[in-house]
Amino acid sequence: MKLKLNKKGAMLVAGVMSLTALPTLASSNGLLGLNLTQVVTTADVSELTTSLGLPDVPVVDSILKMDNEILIQGGEIKVLRELIEKVGGLVTHELPLVGGIGVRVSDLQLAILQKLPSSLIKITKNDAVFTSSALDHCSVYGSHVVDLTANKIRWNLYNAKDMHANAEEMTFTWPERLGNVRSVTFNGRLVYWSLFGRQNGELTLDANALKRYANLDAYESATVEVSFTRYGADNYNQGDFSMDVEFAQGCDRSLVKGYDTQANSEDSNSYYVNNIGADELHDNGITGKDVTVAVIDSGLWAAHSALNKNTANRSRISAAYDALEDTEVKISNMTDENSHGTHITGIIANSDRAVVDGQMRSYYQGVAPDANLVVVKAFYEDGHSTYLDALRALQYIADNHEALNIRVVNLSFGAPPRSNYWDDPINQAVMALWEQDVVVVTSAGNTGPSAMTIGVPANVPYVISVGAISDNYTQDNPNDDTLLSFSSQGPTHEAFIKPDMVAPGGHMFSLANEDMYVPSKFPQYMVGKDRFIMSGTSQASGVVSGVVALMLQNDPSLSANDVKCRLMSSTTMAQVNGKLAYSPFQQGSGSVNAVKAVESSESGCANNGMDIAADLSGEQHYMGAARKDENGNYYIKGFEFAVWEEAFMWEEAFMWEEAFMWEEAFMWEEAFMWEEAFMWEEAFMWEEAFMWEEAFMWEEAHMNQENFMLQE
Numbered sequence: 001m002k003l004k005l006n007k008k009g010a011m012l013v014a015g016v017m018s019l020t021a022l023p024t025l026a027s028s029n030g031l032l033g034l035n036l037t038q039v040v041t042t043a044d045v046s047e048l049t050t051s052l053g054l055p056d057v058p059v060v061d062s063i064l065k066m067d068n069e070i071l072i073q074g075g076e077i078k079v080l081r082e083l084i085e086k087v088g089g090l091v092t093h094e095l096p097l098v099g100g101i102g103v104r105v106s107d108l109q110l111a112i113l114q115k116l117p118s119s120l121i122k123i124t125k126n127d128a129v130f131t132s133s134a135l136d137h138c139s140v141y142g143s144h145v146v147d148l149t150a151n152k153i154r155w156n157l158y159n160a161k162d163m164h165a166n167a168e169e170m171t172f173t174w175p176e177r178l179g180n181v182r183s184v185t186f187n188g189r190l191v192y193w194s195l196f197g198r199q200n201g202e203l204t205l206d207a208n209a210l211k212r213y214a215n216l217d218a219y220e221s222a223t224v225e226v227s228f229t230r231y232g233a234d235n236y237n238q239g240d241f242s243m244d245v246e247f248a249q250g251c252d253r254s255l256v257k258g259y260d261t262q263a264n265s266e267d268s269n270s271y272y273v274n275n276i277g278a279d280e281l282h283d284n285g286i287t288g289k290d291v292t293v294a295v296i297d298s299g300l301w302a303a304h305s306a307l308n309k310n311t312a313n314r315s316r317i318s319a320a321y322d323a324l325e326d327t328e329v330k331i332s333n334m335t336d337e338n339s340h341g342t343h344i345t346g347i348i349a350n351s352d353r354a355v356v357d358g359q360m361r362s363y364y365q366g367v368a369p370d371a372n373l374v375v376v377k378a379f380y381e382d383g384h385s386t387y388l389d390a391l392r393a394l395q396y397i398a399d400n401h402e403a404l405n406i407r408v409v410n411l412s413f414g415a416p417p418r419s420n421y422w423d424d425p426i427n428q429a430v431m432a433l434w435e436q437d438v439v440v441v442t443s444a445g446n447t448g449p450s451a452m453t454i455g456v457p458a459n460v461p462y463v464i465s466v467g468a469i470s471d472n473y474t475q476d477n478p479n480d481d482t483l484l485s486f487s488s489q490g491p492t493h494e495a496f497i498k499p500d501m502v503a504p505g506g507h508m509f510s511l512a513n514e515d516m517y518v519p520s521k522f523p524q525y526m527v528g529k530d531r532f533i534m535s536g537t538s539q540a541s542g543v544v545s546g547v548v549a550l551m552l553q554n555d556p557s558l559s560a561n562d563v564k565c566r567l568m569s570s571t572t573m574a575q576v577n578g579k580l581a582y583s584p585f586q587q588g589s590g591s592v593n594a595v596k597a598v599e600s601s602e603s604g605c606a607n608n609g610m611d612i613a614a615d616l617s618g619e620q621h622y623m624g625a626a627r628k629d630e631n632g633n634y635y636i637k638g639f640e641f642a643v644w645e646e647a648f649m650w651e652e653a654f655m656w657e658e659a660f661m662w663e664e665a666f667m668w669e670e671a672f673m674w675e676e677a678f679m680w681e682e683a684f685m686w687e688e689a690f691m692w693e694e695a696f697m698w699e700e701a702h703m704n705q706e707n708f709m710l711q712e
Contacts, residue, residue: 066090066104071388071425072113073100074121083121087112093326093388097398098428102126102388124425129390129415131298131340131383131538140165140216140245142253143524146238151178151231155224155243155255156524159216166248167214168207172226173242176201179229187222189213221524256507266528268355270365272347272504272543275471277595279354279363281550286598287311288368288549291556292318293348294401294409295545296393297341299377302334304511304530306352307345310370316349318404323378323393324385337381339516343534344412346511347542348549349373367546367594368553374404379413381517387415387425394429401438407552409433410545411442412538414455421459421494422621430457435612439552439560441466441545443537444499445488451585451634453488454498461496461622462607464548464564468505468540469591483582487537490585491634496624499588500564501571503547505540507533547594554598565606570596585626585634 066089072080077094080101084091087109093102100122105113113123139161147154153174159165170191172181180199184192191213192205216222224243243255273279281287289310302308302317308331310316320334321327336342350366378393379385390413397409411430421427430440440463445455448467458465467487484506490498512519512532519526525533548563558566571590614620625637 066106066109068105068107068110069102069126069386069388070105070110070113071095071098071100071102071124071126071391072121073098073124073425075099077101080121093392095388095391095395095429097395097432098391098425100391100425102391124387126386126388127415127418129379129385129387129413129426131338131379131413139163140247140251140253141522141524142243142245142255145527146241146243146255148234148236148238151182151228151233153226153233153241153243156221157216157224157245157253158221158522158524159219162218164218165216167210167245168248169244169246170205170210170214170224171242171244172203174201174226174228174233175236175240177230178233178236182227182229183225184227185223185225186210186214266355266358268352268365268531269509269527270350270354271471272508273354273363273365273367275504276367276543276547276592278367278546278550279361280595281598282363282369286550286554287364288349288371288546289553290370290372291368291407291549291552292372292374292405293368293545293549294374294376294397294404294406295341295345295348296323296376296378296390296397296409296411297336297344297413298338298379298381298383299336299341300334300345300373300375301336301342301511301513301516302331302375304342306350306365306511307342307373309351310372311351311364312370316351316370316372318372318374319400320375321377321393321396323376323389323396324380326392329377331375334375334377336377337517338379338383339512339518339532340379340383340412340534340538341375341377342512342516343508343510343532344410344538344542345373345375347508347539348410348546350511367543368549370553371546371549372405374400374406383518385413390426391429394426394433397438398429398433398436401433401436406438408439408441408545408548410541411440411457412536412541414443414445414458416447417454417456417459417493420621421456421461421492422615422618424456427457427460428616430460430463431612431616434460434462434560435616437560439548439563440464441541441548443541444468446486446536448484448486448488449586451489452491452493454490454492455488458488458498459492459494459496461492461494461610461624462560462564462612464501464544464567465499465588466505466537466541466544466592467499467502467586467588468535468537469502469587470506470535471504483586484535484537487540487586490588491624491626494621494623495626497584497588497626497636499537500568501544501588501590501592503540503543503592505537505543506535508535508539509533510539544592547592547597550594551598561606562603565604566600566602567592567597569602569605570600583634584636 072084074080077096081091084101084103087105089103089105089109091101091103095101113121139159141158143156180197181192181194181203183190184205191210224245241255244252246252300307302320308315308317317331320329320331322329346366348366349368349371350364351369352365354361354363354365376393376396378389397406400406417424434440442458442463442465444458444465444467445453447453447455454465457463468484470482470484483502487502490496492498509527509531511530513530514520514523514526519532527533544567547567551563551566552558568589570593572593573587573590610622611620615622626634627637628634
């Protein structure tokens with residue numbers, strides 16, 4: 001079909017058609033050698049789209065419907081912008097940090113760009129990026145806190161999905177001094193009643209007892225109430241009871257053990273500050289003062305005094321930037337519609353004093369309560385963003401880190417890796433920040449427990465990648481701490497051992513309000529008016545970012561590599577009876593210890609053997625020390641597997657950070673290939689063969705099936 005275009009339309013088509021005649025360029029001048037003179041003419045659009053292999057779409061749509069969002073990388077921003085203007089596309093983002101621009105183009109314009117030699121430009125689809133928090137498979141969630149009164153215990157449930165949920169079995173245990181169960185109700189509906197029955201501290205109700213009344217409609221809340229024959233339930237702690245509900249939809253919920261103090265809504269329950277030793281540092285004046293931490297996330301509840309003021313009640317938010325709108329924001333106007341950014345920032349820097357048993361303590365609820373903050377909003381209300389907006393946020397850090405004295409940036413988000421670490425644009429931006437001596441702390445991801453599940457940008461070998469552990473609700477007993485089942489595990493596809501370390505990330509109490517998106521969907525996790533419970537590697541990353549601020553206050557001269565070295569050499573590896581409880585592919589160098597990290601004098605033990613400038617320029621790339629034997633077990637090159645079977649304590653001499661030059665021939669046993677998946681193609685799928693081998697699992701690992709509402 002022949003179509004005669006008007007002058008405006010002809011100019012659009014002519015601009016892209018003029019590029020089809022470009023010869024293959026071998027010139028070293030890159031795009032500077034292109035002749036982009038626009039020709040005004042008419043066009044045979046049908047023949048053009050057919051020759052370019054485009055699908056049969058309406059002609060006008062193929063030209064004018066610019067619904068393809070992509071990143072173009074290829075050198076100078078000015079030249080890239082000129083190219084897109086000649087093609088007729090729309091430039092949306094300027095990203096010199098990665099030598100690229102974000103653009104919006106039509107199918108036809110995209111096809112033209114794809115005809116250009118890959119040696120000139122790289123085209124990357126604007127994929128989604130998510131905060132490291134995601135719902136698990138079960139639709140029903142249970143409150144972390146129960147209500148204990150004279151002779152009753154009440155537990156709130158919530159169906160978070162658009163589907164019916166039917167309880168098939170309930171099991172309860174309780175202290176026998178409370179006698180027997182008199183009744184059980186489900187949202188006020190009687191499902192069990194007994195006047196003389198004796199249960200000896202345990203009762204199970206089956207589907208016959210539950211089928212009529214124990215069910216939840218879509219998005220419905222319910223209260224399970226158990227009444228006992230004797231009084232005194234309020235003299236016990238939540239951990240003295242158990243409540244389990246199995247649903248026909250293939251999931252179950254169990255009441256978590258809980259902290260002894262959590263029933264008091266005034267208590268802060270910021271146990272992680274104590275677990276890592278930050279409370280001791282607070283008492284010695286190490287609070288993150290004069291260190292600026294940037295948080296790229298969903299924004300901030302900037303009106304909360306524990307966030308906008310430090311411990312001296314002085315303003316401490318240095319700047320606020322909305323990367324979604326590409327605009328500086330008045331600090332008092334910064335908002336967080338989701339809650340994730342507020343929650344993470346609260347873990348890092350909450351300046352309110354800790355409260356235990358109703359008594360105010362000398363230490364604080366945040367790890368670094370006096371840290372200055374730079375807030376960068378890059379995620380929408382539902383917790384998603386895009387590569388382009390995440391890159392714009394990172395660009396803001398790069399442009400302003402000197403003026404704002406940004407020393408640390410927390411990235412509690414991720415995306416699945418689709419290329420080698422050095423080819424991913426977000427990774428390139430993160431590496432560029434590290435090269436500028438900005439300490440980058442990132443969440444490992446919540447896609448465990450399989451191996452090779454570390455996400456972007458946590459798979460960057462230079463940065464600090466953090467997995468998550470739980471204290472099992474016993475903050476004074478580290479011996480029962482467990483790796484959270486969802487915490488992503490290494491090695492990376494380039495054989496680096498990740499995560500670098502683990503930190504508290506389970507049932508984390510931090511700031512949020514009930515009007516935010518996530519708390520409004522899960523009100524049972526609100527505690528009081530301004531605290532919310534989340535779990536994930538996002539929270540663990542926040543803990544480590546706070547520790548880095550403490551380290552930099554103590555010694556501002558530390559380089560990014562020094563910080564990583566001291567963090568990793570001061571951790572404690574989880575052990576059981578003198579044997580490693582988890583492999584380094586699960587716990588990295590071990591659990592973070594703020595006191596030891598601050599006091600450490602180690603140097604030169606991180607990122608050895610790698611040249612980040614050469615990596616960024618493409619001159620040289622690197623691979624880690626992980627290997628896979630003929631039985632499918634992962635191991636570390638240069639260290640016998642027997643090391644993990646013997647009594648082992650972390651020593652400085654045992655470091656795996658020595659990198660190897662990337663070998664093009666290096667393949668995992670399954671002949672893994674990237675297949676250019678990230679260059680707009682989407683054909684690549686992870687192979688099932690990359691599943692975690694039992695050889696490195698701790699038999700106790702299953703004990704902590706964390707009732708996490710949000711995985712990061």
